[in-house]
Amino acid sequence: MTTVVATGETGGPVSVRRAGLSxxxxxxxxxxxxxxxxxxxxxxxxxxxxxxxxxxxxxxxxxxxxxxxxxxxxxxxxxxxxxxxxxxxxxxxxxxxxxxxxxxxxxxxxxxxxxxxxxxxxxxxxxxxxxxxxxxxxxxxxxxxxxxxxxxxxxxxxxxxxxxxxxxxxxxxxxxxxxxxxxxxxxxxxxxxxxxxxxxxxxxxxxxxxxxxxxxxxxxxxxxxxxxVRHRFRVIGVVPESDDVVSVYVAGRDLHRLDARAGQFFIWRFPRHNGWWQANPFSLSAAPDGRTLRLTAKAVGTTSAGLRQLPVGTRAFLEGPYGAFTALQRTRQATLLVAGGVGITPIRAMLEESTGPAVVLYRVHSMADAVLLPELRWLAGERGAQVHVLAGRTGTGDPPLAPFAPANLAALVPDVAERDVYVCGPPAMTDAVLRSLRELRVPRGQVHAERFSLAGG
Known part of the structure; x- marks a missing residue:
């Protein structure tokens, strides 16, 4: 396993419980x-x-x-x-x-x-x-x-x-x-x-x-x-992030009036490019700033693969924002953000919007798969956060690699039970993290998981 750390002073986690029901x-x-x-x-x-x-x-x-x-x-x-x-x-x-x-x-x-x-x-x-x-x-x-x-x-x-x-x-x-x-x-x-x-x-x-x-x-x-009709979304930029990952920037009128939060997603259509029926849910990969929206997608289907050829100026039809994978669910000031693969997109946006001590665990097969890593490192430095990139194939090595086993997770984040935990990645990874969190007795109300199929398509 390869671990890369970008770190700042996080200080001790501050417990801030929400009064009443979530x-x-x-x-x-x-x-x-x-x-x-x-x-x-x-x-x-x-x-x-x-x-x-x-x-x-x-x-x-x-x-x-x-x-x-x-x-x-x-x-x-x-x-x-x-x-x-x-x-x-x-x-x-x-x-x-x-x-x-x-x-x-x-x-x-x-x-x-x-x-x-x-x-x-x-x-x-x-x-x-x-x-x-x-x-x-x-x-x-x-x-x-x-x-x-x-x-x-x-x-x-x-x-x-x-x-x-x-x-x-x-x-x-x-x-x-x-x-x-x-x-x-x-x-x-x-x-x-x-x-x-x-x-x-x-x-x-x-x-x-x-x-x-x-x-x-x-x-x-x-x-x-x-x-x-109000925002008139259009593509203003298409940026390849790697051989099979691309970011699309969309602008529109009065985007500051669009009540979107980091961690949410839209259902995106580009009718004149892909056809009306080709629609996919993609998470925002940057926190909304009132000027642009950004999706980052891996080429795993016809629609996502075609994004690389989107002409600048293409009209976009967006449904959303959707999702409860946001800071609205927080019960503690300190957070642990766990991502797998392209599930990093909402996690990266949440890190940008985060306040309080934050740790990011980014699980990838190899360092070449760690898209958006330079942005994560920069955000970590700006916000005094820690970013751990956990690279390698699960089960390989001696002892077998198991980065999200309870002992390993506790070693990386000793105060995990004092944090809100957000998890977004492939089902197998998400299930492994949730099992370990239960064994580590992290209160259920502090655990928030997003299904990978809705996170990045």
């Missing part, structure tokens, strides 16, 4: 409380006016209401609402969206099965004949189409299938989910909700749907469009 916990509690409160209202209203034509259809209606509620939650989780995103983080919200999607698929299949069985029992018909009969009813057919699309999307979202797809392909397939929502809404409207006999219940149900759709359209459409 912003992330407050946002999670608010989200969970809102969803549970909605379920309570739905179940109370169902108990008053939810009986179907037989017991099986009654259960089918109950399941349908919960399937629709899960769909509402799914939309909120990916609405990219600034309040939730800045506190919980898109990576965690997306993970919850994924698991909610699987639960929704099973719930919809359960509902469909119960409907067929319920009507088969009601009219004493064979199951297949009942299914075909229902398919001839417009409202039921729309529901079947929505269910089929939803199950198909759930199948391609399985980890084994997802790994075989490019980001752009996976993203394009998920556009079909919007069609699912539309079909489901028309299906509910034509069928009549469970609360058809209660005007107040019907008003509640469609008001909640309206609010959910408004939140989704605001976060996914209105805010990105307004930001791009």
């Amino acid at each position: 912003p992330a916990v407050v946002a999670q509690v608010a989200l969970a409380a809102g969803f549970l409160a909605h379920l309570v209202v739905v179940e109370v209203l169902f108990a008053r006016a939810g009986a179907g034509e037989n017991s099986v259809l009654t259960v089918a209606k109950f399941v349908a209401l919960h399937a629709a509620s899960l769909m509402m939650l799914q939309l909120v989780l990916v609405a990219r609402l600034p309040y939730l995103d800045r506190r919980i983080g898109m990576d965690r919200l997306t993970r919850w969206h994924r698991w909610t999607g699987f639960a929704l698929a099973w719930t919809v299949l359960t509902h469909a099965t119960l409907v067929v069985l319920g009507y088969a029992a009601l009219y004493s018909m064979p199951v297949l004949a009942t299914f075909l009969s229902l398919a001839g009813v417009v409202a039921s057919l729309l529901g079947m189409c929505a269910a089929a699309i939803l199950v198909a999307i759930a199948a391609v979202s399985l980890r084994a299938a997802r790994r075989r797809m490019r980001y752009e392909t996976w993203h394009a397939l998920h556009i079909a989910l919007y069609l699912t929502v539309l079909l489901a809404l028309v299906h509910q409207g034509l069928e009549g909700t469970t609360f058809a006999s209660s005007p107040a219940a019907r008003a509640y149900w469609w008001t909640v749907w309206a609010l959910v759709l408004l939140a989704f359209l605001t976060g996914r459409v209105a805010l990105p469009v307004l930001r791009n």
Whole structure:
């Protein structure tokens, strides 16, 4: 292992605990409380006016209401609402969206099965004949189409299938989910909700749907469009950092009004160069200064590889800023910033914005892979920070190299338990660091991890 240190006087870490719950916990509690409160209202209203034509259809209606509620939650989780995103983080919200999607698929299949069985029992018909009969009813057919699309999307979202797809392909397939929502809404409207006999219940149900759709359209459409119209982003510089890493500088109008923080990322599009569908999440690799934004990307896909050929003056369409990997989560003044590979991009930006004692651990296979190292060294000198570059392949040597083993991590940063720890890198590295932090008894509230797929693409 090769270790390079750029150092200044950090002094002893100063403990500054935040009073009360963290912003992330407050946002999670608010989200969970809102969803549970909605379920309570739905179940109370169902108990008053939810009986179907037989017991099986009654259960089918109950399941349908919960399937629709899960769909509402799914939309909120990916609405990219600034309040939730800045506190919980898109990576965690997306993970919850994924698991909610699987639960929704099973719930919809359960509902469909119960409907067929319920009507088969009601009219004493064979199951297949009942299914075909229902398919001839417009409202039921729309529901079947929505269910089929939803199950198909759930199948391609399985980890084994997802790994075989490019980001752009996976993203394009998920556009079909919007069609699912539309079909489901028309299906509910034509069928009549469970609360058809209660005007107040019907008003509640469609008001909640309206609010959910408004939140989704605001976060996914209105805010990105307004930001791009206001700022008119354009490329002003393309700088190769190494053979396979490039930095892109983007400027725009009134960037000081763009509420971006070091550690966050944007979803970047360069429509006239790569096409609208080619979009990737790239972290800011420099702290926003009100004049320019910078991404630094490694050529691992079509979009990122093409960045080197971006002409200066190209218009850019940015969605964001997104992410909770920021100083908003800090509970201590002292920080430990851990990066692996191109995961250095948000870490470098956070070091630039840092206040208080900071240590950076930069894990690379070789010194040639340590992009942005001169900038890190300069920032370390300016801010009195320490930068350790940990080079070498894990498991090689005698004893085997394990830079993030608990003993080695504690040797590098003896006061690790007194610091906020930010980790961004490949999954294997991130998992190794998090395991060691648990063994070293670093409080969970001081540990903040960013998924590598959202950090640098």
